[in-house]
Amino acid sequence: MPNMSPKKNPMPSQAPDVRNKNFLEVATGYTKEVAIDEAQRCLQCKNKPCVGGCPVNIAIPDFIKQVAEGNFSAAYDIINESSSLPAVCGRVCPQETQCESKCVRGIKTEPVGIGRLERFVADWHNAQENIEVKKPESNGHKVAVVGSGPAGLTCAGDLAKKGYEVTVFEALHLAGGVLVYGIPEFRLPKSIVQKEVDTLKALGVKVETNMIIGRVLSIDELMDDMGFEAVFIGSGAGLPRFMKIPGENLNGVFSANEYLTRTNLMKAYREDSSTPIAKSKNVAIVGGGNVAMDAARCAKRLGAENVYIVYRRSEEELPARREEVEHAKEEGIIFKLLNNPVEILPDENGNVAGMKCIKMELGEPDESGRRRPVEVKDSEFVIDVDTVVISIGTSPNPLIKSTTKGLETQKWGGIITDEKGLTSREGVYAGGDAVTGAATVILAMGAGKTAASAIDEYIQSKQ
DSSP, rough: OOOOOOOOOOOOOOOHHHHHTTOOSSSSOOOHHHHHHHHHHHOOOOHHHHTTTTOOOHHHHHHHHHHTTTTTHHHHHHHHOSSOOOOHHHHHHHHGGGGGGGGGGGGGGOOOHHHHHHHHHHHHHHHHOOOOOOOOOOOOOOEEEOOSSHHHHHHHHHHHTTEEEEEEOOOSSSTTTTHHHHHHHTTTTHHHHHHHHHHHTTTTOEOOOOOOOOTTHHHHHHHSSSSSSSSEEEOOOEEOOOOOOTHHHHHHSEEEHHIIIIIIISOEEEETOOOOOOOOSSEEEEEOOOOHHHHHHHEEETTTTTEEESSOOOOOOOOOOOOHHHHHHHHEEEEESSSSEEEEEEETSSSSSEEEEEEEEEEEEESSSEEEEEEEEOOOOEEEEEEEEEOOOOOTTTHHHHHHTTOOOTTTTTOOOEEEEEESTTEEEETTHHHHHHOHHHHHHHHHHHHHHHHHHHHHOOO
16 A cells, blocks of 8 residues: 655754754765655556656656665666666755656645655665676777766766766866766765766776866867767856956955865865865855855855845745755855845955845746846945855856867857757767756756767667
């Protein structure tokens, strides 16, 4: 009999007034007993609507059925057929707008905790010491992957499972892309990312770090000189956008990318960090997405007394996940909504001394479907801050475009591809944020998966 409880099992977590002072993972995960209980809430629907909500098409009811029966190894095998990064997805995917939004249980009650169960299964698997990863027999074909974020790792993993000799080229000194530099330790421990990377290496994937494609090597050299038969570009969108308001060049103004990279990748919160970050008392984060929430929660953990989210729309329009917004509120982040910065104010030494804002009200919907924010006349005020973090989006770095012959891009920098990820260059595929601009981890994984299938089809067709 299914468990007909109307609510999903809550996720155990650190208390807010404890976790906002450390970088340990907020959520502590289900126990075996709780995972089995939650899995028994699944109705095992014949039409499996939840699968249609998953960008990588995990056989969700099948793996949940195995969890309900206590067969965790079998559950992992089912997930692993579709996802190369289950421990990551279980933590950072927006299940509430994807698989769980399609769950039949969610029509009248809360949906099954699909993401929490995926996390449990992956963590259970990773805790086993006797798991051996079998390296497939090589098929003799070489593929290069540019970028080791979720799109690149997924593409590399899927191709490696088919016997391809895959080399991943990563610009930074550590593999993982946005998973290591962008998402904080308290949401996604870096040991988990490393475990997923190690699993791919065991499949035969080679990872070359400190390799900036477009500087050290070009796409043309990879294909013409090094024998790679296809290339997948999953280099992400690491070029920050700014508001172009006065004062953005002051000391104490950061892009969210720099702020999070210093904190997450370079461990700026440690006393012995070689890449420290400003000691701030009052911090303003401009933006309302998941990256803004990450930056705000990091600032609090770095010791700031007051941390503000400054966003020009209302809470209903916040693009961040509900869970991240609630966690931020619990941790003491102050939301100053319907406000927009117009100037960052300097002190006599060129440091941030405050931020001038103007109040907003919502007008008619714009092209995104959200109500357009409109300035309220004569409503300017100043927030007392010494640090400002701009988190209003990113674009793909133009380096690869400028060094690759015949690679067509959008005006804003995104690489143009067809539905299979093929670019304007034969044998060159792309996916993830490098194509779409900043999006979710799971959508990037879906693009990597699609491209891997297309690359396999392309190379095999040449035989």
